Amino acid sequence: xxxHDHDDGDHHQAPPSDLALRVAALESLxxxxxxxxxxxxDALVDTYEHRIGPRNGAKVVARAWIDPAYKTRxxxxxxxxxxxxxxxxLQGEHMVAVxxxxxxxxxxxxxxxxxxxxxxxxxxxVWYKSAPYRSRAVLDPRGALQEFGLTLAPETExxxxxxxxxxxxxxxxxxxxxxxxxxxxxxxxxxxxxSMIGVARATPPRPQDRA
Amino acid sequence: xxxxxxxxxxxxxxxxxxxxDEPVFHARWEARAFAIVRAMNAWGxxxxxxxxxxxxxxxxxxxxxxxxxxxxxxxxxxxxxxxxLVTREEIATGRVSSTTRPQAQPALTxxxxxxxxxKGSPANRVIQAPPAFQPGDAIRTRNINPLGHTRLPRYxxxxxxxxxxxxxxxxxxxxxxxxxxxxxxxxxxxxxxARELWGEQAAARDCVYLDLWESYLEPCAxxxxxx
Numbered sequence: 001x002x003x004h005d006h007d008d009g010d011h012h013q014a015p016p017s018d019l020a021l022r023v024a025a026l027e028s029l030x031x032x033x034x035x036x037x038x039x040x041x042d043a044l045v046d047t048y049e050h051r052i053g054p055r056n057g058a059k060v061v062a063r064a065w066i067d068p069a070y071k072t073r074x075x076x077x078x079x080x081x082x083x084x085x086x087x088x089x090l091q092g093e094h095m096v097a098v099x100x101x102x103x104x105x106x107x108x109x110x111x112x113x114x115x116x117x118x119x120x121x122x123x124x125x126v127w128y129k130s131a132p133y134r135s136r137a138v139l140d141p142r143g144a145l146q147e148f149g150l151t152l153a154p155e156t157e158x159x160x161x162x163x164x165x166x167x168x169x170x171x172x173x174x175x176x177x178x179x180x181x182x183x184x185x186x187x188x189x190x191x192x193x194x195s196m197i198g199v200a201r202a203t204p205p206r207p208q209d210r211a
Numbered sequence: 212x213x214x215x216x217x218x219x220x221x222x223x224x225x226x227x228x229x230x231x232d233e234p235v236f237h238a239r240w241e242a243r244a245f246a247i248v249r250a251m252n253a254w255g256x257x258x259x260x261x262x263x264x265x266x267x268x269x270x271x272x273x274x275x276x277x278x279x280x281x282x283x284x285x286x287x288x289x290x291x292x293x294x295x296l297v298t299r300e301e302i303a304t305g306r307v308s309s310t311t312r313p314q315a316q317p318a319l320t321x322x323x324x325x326x327x328x329x330k331g332s333p334a335n336r337v338i339q340a341p342p343a344f345q346p347g348d349a350i351r352t353r354n355i356n357p358l359g360h361t362r363l364p365r366y367x368x369x370x371x372x373x374x375x376x377x378x379x380x381x382x383x384x385x386x387x388x389x390x391x392x393x394x395x396x397x398x399x400x401x402x403x404x405a406r407e408l409w410g411e412q413a414a415a416r417d418c419v420y421l422d423l424w425e426s427y428l429e430p431c432a433x434x435x436x437x438x
Contacts, residue, residue: 017238017240019238019240019281019284020238020239020240022240022284023240023243023244023247023284024240024243025305026247026284026288026302026305027243027247028305029297029301029302029305029306029307030247030251030297032307032313033296033297033301033307033311033313033314034313034314034315034316034317035250035251035254035296035297035314035317035318036247036250036251036317036319037250037317037319037320037321039320039321040246040250040317040319040320040321040323040324041243041246041247041250042246042321043321043324043325044245044246044249044250044324044328045236045242045243045245045246047324047325047328048235048245049235049236049242052328053235088329088331089328089329089330089331090327090328090329090330090331090332091331092331093331093332093333093334093335094333094334094335094378096400109219111217111218111219111220111364111366112216112217112218112219112263112362112364113216113263113266114279118328119328119331122235123235123236123245125229125230125233126228126230126233126237126279127227127228127229127230129279130224130227130228130279131218131221131224131225131275132224132225132226132227132228133227134218134219134224135218135219135220135221135222135224136224136227137219138219138220138366138408138419139219139220139221139222139366139409141417142414142417144227147226147227147229148227148229154414155416156416157416157417157418158405158414158416158417158418159417159418159419159420160417160418160419160420161419161420162219162364162367162419162420162421162422163422164362164363164364164421164422164423165334165362165378165381165384165398165422165423165424166259166334166335166381166382167378167398167400167422194229199229
């Protein structure tokens with residue numbers, strides 16, 4: 001009998017893990033004790049799965065690319081400038097934006113835990129929270145960046161920002177060449193999460209979109 | 212504390228492993244654990260520094276073995292027990308103990324989630340004391356090794372740097388984590404040359420910035436040419 005004969009959706013699922021069972025038991029205990037509201041948990045998950053993510057930060061960067069006055073405000077008082085676009089709050093209360101240029105490349109890490117600007121980037125990827133990145137970003141940023149496929153010229157100055165306090169950092173990546181005519185929305189599509197952490201450049205425009 | 216969480220500069224942790232099209236959560240239990248932790252934070256029985264310190268207290272081998280949300284869960288269970296919100300027996304059995312009384316209403320209801328995440332919880336405070344340092348000042352970090360929580364990583368202790376900007380006064384994590392008060396102090400962005408931190412192997416122009424509280428710093432008479 002082949003594996004496909006009874007592909008009913010449940011048949012091949014692994015049993016719930018020990019952790020899944022423990023978390024489910026904890027949730028029902030806390031609900032029963034009146035400590036958590038299951039609907040609030042749903043709303044929190046929905047917020048970070050669907051409402052808050054790196055598209056927010058991309059809008060901030062695209063605005064900074066097309067509007068020099070906005071970019072000045074962003075680099076002077078990032079919290080206020082980001083609030084202009086409607087973003088802010090938990091783990092983005094105190095923002096600083098740092099700009100990549102041909103001479104300077106910025107890279108953000110939290111060596112002590114997992115601090116990350118949630119309102120503009122959403123929840124951090126696993127690699128950002130993991131030992132390999134946290135240990136090496138400060139000691140060997142060039143080597144760490146090479147693992148992301150980004151090789152910087154030896155003369156480029158790398159500034160690593162270790163998020164040791166409640167200040168959260170946004171990297172403003174360089175605007176790719178050949179994008180002079182693109183709209184703000186199209187520009188935002190080129191701004192990736194990784195480019196706002198500083199482990200990648202913004203995506204170059206597609207050949208048909210080049211100026 | 213000089214724990215394994217203080218990873219900056221360690222070797223041997225393996226390759227960085229980015230995942231293409233990574234989901235926000237890798238399993239439903241991760242999503243529920245994340246939400247439970249956030250919802251329990253809303254009770255205000257502990258603070259963000261205490262939460263971080265509780266995860267630092269996980270034994271080093273366990274800390275390295277556990278996935279991210281396992282650590283969150285482990286920290287939450289300890290804090291809930293410490294603050295008498297649940298008992299170890301309740302966690303073990305999953306049943307409410309007859310001696311505890313249910314709360315009338317959870318601290319975080321669905322209606323409050325948008326304002327909870329949207330407003331956040333600012334950590335800056337107004338204090339009377341003027342900042343001891345100004346941008347451009349040379350400093351040396353203190354060589355401290357406290358048993359409790361600190362945000363001065365080992366790799367940046369007893370190092371020379373230059374004040375880059377003054378952020379204003381912020382809650383001091385070292386005392387806040389121990390429920391000994393917010394004791395706000397001035398916080399600074401401090402620039403260290405990579406060579407000051409790591410020696411000649413580092414690129415001459417590279418640097419690392421850390422956000423450090425005033426009591427981590429002392430004036431440095433020697434001008435730091437490399438900062």
